[in-house]
Structure formats: structure tokens, C-alpha cells
Amino acid sequence: MELPDIKFSLREIETASVMMAVNAIALVVLAIATFKSEYIFGGYFENFLEYSGVLNKGWMIHHNGLFLHEIQLLFLVTFCFEMVLIISKYTRKWKL
Secondary structure, eight states, X not given: OOOOOOBOOHHHHHHHHHHHHHHHHHHHHXXXXXXXXXXXXXXXXXXXXXXXXXXXXXXXXXXXXXXXXXXXXXXXXXXXHHHHHHHHHHTTTOBO
């Protein structure tokens, strides 16, 4: 029985793992640094929806917890998407 042709080294695995962890930490730090701007942008967007008639007036005041939850979901989705891109970047050369 012949083993499949696997082309990657332990050094590549170590390097890719370290770079993925560093990138994940950098993404979290970036999210912490930009949280206020995301909150402000989200607030302006919600106000725009209120004044355009899509949402009822005062929606933001009564649904502030939901608004914060939207920002958290947005962060999780973008974080997962960015991690998939980072993982695919560092494992691109591997032949499994």
C-alpha cells in the first residue's frame, strides 16, 4: 500500500500556525481599536433608517441591546471570514 503524496514540512506547519495566531490577535486588537467607530457608524446608519421611515422613530432608544448585538454579529462574521482567508493564504502551498 502506497502512502499519498503529502508535500509540506513541520516548519511550514509551525510557521503557518504562528502566523494564523498572530493574525487572529491582530484582528481582535483592530476590532477593539475600531469598536467606537463601528458603534458611531452603526448609530448613524440606524438614525438614517429611522428618518427615512424604514424604522419607527425612537427604535434605537428602545432596541439598544439589539443594536449592540448586531455589531457583535458583524464582528464575528467578519472575523471568521478574515480567518478563513488567512488560513487559506498560509496553507495554499500544501498538497494534501
